[in-house]
Amino acid sequence: MPRQLYELCGTDPARVFSPYCWRTRLALVHKGLAFETVPWRFTQTEAIAFAKSEKVPVLVDGERSVADSWAIAEYLEDTYPDAPSLFGGPGGRSMCRMIGNWAESVVQAGLVTMIVADIPAHLDPVDRDYFIASREKRFGKPLAEVTAGRETRVVEFRRALYPLRTTLKDFPFLGGDAPNYADHSVFGAFQWARCVSDFPLLEPSDAVHAWRERMLDAYGGAARATTASDAA
Amino acid sequence: MPRQLYELCGTDPARVFSPYCWRTRLALVHKGLAFETVPWRFTQTEAIAFAKSEKVPVLVDGERSVADSWAIAEYLEDTYPDAPSLFGGPGGRSMCRMIGNWAESVVQAGLVTMIVADIPAHLDPVDRDYFIASREKRFGKPLAEVTAGRETRVVEFRRALYPLRTTLKDFPFLGGDAPNYADHSVFGAFQWARCVSDFPLLEPSDAVHAWRERMLDAYGGAARATTASDAA
Numbered sequence: 156m157p158r159q160l161y162e163l164c165g166t167d168p169a170r171v172f173s174p175y176c177w178r179t180r181l182a183l184v185h186k187g188l189a190f191e192t193v194p195w196r197f198t199q200t201e202a203i204a205f206a207k208s209e210k211v212p213v214l215v216d217g218e219r220s221v222a223d224s225w226a227i228a229e230y231l232e233d234t235y236p237d238a239p240s241l242f243g244g245p246g247g248r249s250m251c252r253m254i255g256n257w258a259e260s261v262v263q264a265g266l267v268t269m270i271v272a273d274i275p276a277h278l279d280p281v282d283r284d285y286f287i288a289s290r291e292k293r294f295g296k297p298l299a300e301v302t303a304g305r306e307t308r309v310v311e312f313r314r315a316l317y318p319l320r321t322t323l324k325d326f327p328f329l330g331g332d333a334p335n336y337a338d339h340s341v342f343g344a345f346q347w348a349r350c351v352s353d354f355p356l357l358e359p360s361d362a363v364h365a366w367r368e369r370m371l372d373a374y375g376g377a378a379r380a381t382t383a384s385d386a387a
Numbered sequence: 388m389p390r391q392l393y394e395l396c397g398t399d400p401a402r403v404f405s406p407y408c409w410r411t412r413l414a415l416v417h418k419g420l421a422f423e424t425v426p427w428r429f430t431q432t433e434a435i436a437f438a439k440s441e442k443v444p445v446l447v448d449g450e451r452s453v454a455d456s457w458a459i460a461e462y463l464e465d466t467y468p469d470a471p472s473l474f475g476g477p478g479g480r481s482m483c484r485m486i487g488n489w490a491e492s493v494v495q496a497g498l499v500t501m502i503v504a505d506i507p508a509h510l511d512p513v514d515r516d517y518f519i520a521s522r523e524k525r526f527g528k529p530l531a532e533v534t535a536g537r538e539t540r541v542v543e544f545r546r547a548l549y550p551l552r553t554t555l556k557d558f559p560f561l562g563g564d565a566p567n568y569a570d571h572s573v574f575g576a577f578q579w580a581r582c583v584s585d586f587p588l589l590e591p592s593d594a595v596h597a598w599r600e601r602m603l604d605a606y607g608g609a610a611r612a613t614t615a616s617d618a619a
Binding site: 240242243244245246247248249250251252253254256257259260261317318319321322325326328329330331335337 | 472
């Protein structure tokens with residue numbers, strides 16, 4: 156059986172839009188490991204029950220199934236040590252974890268308040284109802300109110316990218332000369348946004364914008380194919 | 388001539404209290420490189436003019452002088468490649484830079500608003516006047532007003548440490564099993580605070596608190612000797 160990756164998709168199965176699924180997809184590409192995607196939607200909990208998980212990504216690799224993007228990254232690094240390192244060598248594993256945690260708590264947490272109301276348009280009715288209900292419960296208000304004022308708030312979001320921006324003045328990627336899992340983790344957030352929203356998150360003059368373009372070009376343009384505006 | 392490190396000190400020359408000087412001091416200790424400290428105060432600009440710098444740390448290593456903590460870290464890694472790596476190997480250099488930039492913009496920037504008013508008590512009169520005037524100009528208000536409300540604001544500061552705290556649940560150090568320059572960079576901020584202020588920044592139950600204790604014990608307790616309350 157070919158290697159399989161269960162990924163969160165919209166109505167269009169090519170529209171992968173979970174930041175964590177993008178981390179894993181790029182990790183597989185980085186390792187040069189072929190896989191086939193299994194489109195998964197929010198309400199298909201039974202389809203991944205075999206992996207004892209309620210969330211994607213889930214990787215099925217031969218006899219093994221692994222859930223959780225970080226667990227998958229460690230699994231891939233340890234199982235395929237001769238393929239290009241995800242962590243820049245053994246000393247980089249914990250730093251990749253730190254940067255991934257920063258991506259989650261700063262980049263993703265900031266992004267969601269600017270794009271969440273754009274997501275339902277990409278979902279099937281059954282998923283749309285689930286998504287809106289669960290997210291409105293989480294935020295305690297209608298999604299349109301969550302994203303209200305984003306044109307102003309985006310300035311603060313951009314400011315919070317300072318550590319990334321400053322690093323990218325010295326290095327083309329967080330991994331140095333080439334991307335590694337730290338790049339995958341931060342880029343996953345931007346790619347998630349890009350798949351569901353046209354809202355301009357970055358100014359074209361921003362070093363982060365230039366890095367995002369490099370990430371879109373990396374790995375033969377693996378991430379560039381999916382955008383919000385090419386909806387089927 | 389022995390290797391020399393110009394470090395920012397208070398009236399007590401043992402009270403090194405620049406976050407960047409602590410980064411460099413621990414980098415030298417990590418590399419196992421002996422050095423003698425040259426106490427430097429804010430107003431002694433002429434003493435480091437030879438290095439074309441107005442700030443410390445400045446390292447003098449034989450014929451070379453290097454200013455700026457990041458430039459020194461790169462210099463040490465490249466000049467002493469057989470000593471323990473500061474960056475966890477070549478792939479970790481840019482990730483160390485990213486985490487150092489996070490330390491600067493989140494940890495140091497958060498800390499300064501809670502401890503800056505505690506600093507003048509550790510300075511000689513001439514430095515004290517310079518320090519108060521320059522910092523009050525930077526903040527646009529008296530230092531006592533900068534730190535006002537810190538008992539409340541510290542909660543927000545602790546929350547911003549989420550990426551660090553979460554990483555430390557998986558790894559004892561940012562460098563993995565042992566500290567590296569990412570740890571030096573973040574710890575430098577806490578050690579700077581610890582040298583000048585007794586204000587309790589971390590709760591004892593916090594994983595960041597436990598890590599700070601491990602860092603104080605690291606390298607034979609190199610950082611533990613200096614505290615705010617043992618003032619001469």
